Amino acid sequence: MTRSLRCSVPFALALLSSAVFAAPQNLTVISFGGATKQAQEKAYFQPFNASGAGTVVAGEYNGELSKIKAMVDVGHTSWDVVEVESPELLRGCDEGLFEKLDPQRFGDQANFVPGTFTECGVATYVWSMVMAYDHAKLAKGPTSWADFWNVKDFPGKRGLRKGAKYTLEIALLADGVKPDELYKVLGTPEGVSRAFAKLDQIKSNIQWWEAGAQPAQWLIAGDVVMSAAYNGRIAAAQKEGMKLSIVWPQSLFDPEYWAVVKGTPNKKLAEDFIAFASQPQAQKVFSENIPYGPVNKQTLGLLPAEVQKQLPTAEANLAQARAVDAAFWVDHGEELEQRFNAWAAR
Incomplete structure (x- = not known):
């Protein structure tokens, strides 16, 4: 009996340790809120959680680079992925606020609209x-x-x-x-x-x-x-x-981008999330819930015609528009x- 107890304690600890290390890792994703965030919840956050790859902790802000700069300056990054507009992406990249990304991680660039991939960001939709x-x-x-x-x-x-x-x-x-x-x-x-x-x-x-x-x-x-x-x-x-x-x-x-905050300890998981959110099926769900244009060109064919005509990337809507x-x-x-x-x- 004593011997079996001695054996079971390390075994139980091993199981507990395995369960702890196997628990989904939290990933803080910050976007702009409102109807866009609701669509992101359905298309990206909830399915990513269900995949077991990680657990999205969703937050929102108004696009202030100052908040990101404050984190990076003190070396305490509590945000992992942020949604940013294109000028802020360029400015933040120049100022070293975002991680450099490997575009190979996100799929064949030929399947995406031009301008989707930048040094520090991957476009998520066009509005x-x-x-x-x-x-x-x-x-x-x-x-x-x-x-x-x-x-x-x-x-x-x-x-x-x-x-x-x-x-x-x-x-x-x-x-x-x-x-x-x-x-x-x-x-x-x-x-x-x-x-x-x-x-x-x-x-x-x-x-x-x-x-x-x-x-x-x-x-x-x-x-x-x-x-x-x-x-x-x-x-x-x-x-x-x-x-x-x-x-x-x-x-x-204008495209909206996902960027990864400089210094995050979760860079790999952040890139995994962006790759997940760049898939045609995920972007289909997003555009069905809010008519912003998908950046993965394979998505359009998955959408009903009445949805396609509401998108900024629909040919007729782009005809007299300006980037x-x-x-x-x-x-x-x-x-x-x-x-x-x-x-x-x-």
Whole structure:
């Protein structure tokens, strides 16, 4: 009896040790919240947990690089994977805030849209900044950003994102600048002044939004007659039965990326998660739940036609759209945001 007890204790400890080491490792994944995070839960987080590869601990933020920089500077990284916009990805990569990634870990690049893989990030979806309006309240809807400025035929407040980015592009598009010349014009002092002069024309009609959920809420409430908005937020409202319409011509599209925070002890697991989230089937579920464009080209064929036509990457929606120039905003973002803030405060 004594002998069997002596044998069972090490055996039990071995089993306990094995169970501890076999337990799924936690992976903290930070994204932007809202409808996008809900879609990520269904498409990526829950299935990844079910796979046994790891356990996603999901959080959210507003895209502030300062939070990531604070972690990296003190050498205490509590976030593993973060969702970042393209300018922040470039800036953070230059500042050493993100790990360098091996693109070979994420699949054949030929199966992904161009621009998916960068030194420090892997694109997860493509979204668009579009114009939206409530067609129940407007018998004849706007068709361009020029109509957005037409307060005579479309009286009422307009919603715009409170910031230089997207807003200055929209102003120049409304002023007749061709999409392919947009950043050439905005890259000059005259072009910047032209954008602000255009904004001056409707400044008293602008209602500034800061959270992605606000445009749909304001449109439904009748607080604004039209608004710049993230296409996914409008699509989510449409799904709930709200009578909102999207104007795709002159929309601005941009990939969103997964990046791995510098110094994380979970780099391999982080890359495993990104590879998992880059598979066609996972991206199919994501785009079914929120119409942001998948970056894995094999995904489109898995989606119903009615879903495909709502995606920023649908051919018809891309026809008159313009990609946001991330490098431009890395180079000029700080000065333009400062000028915008001073202008908006006047």
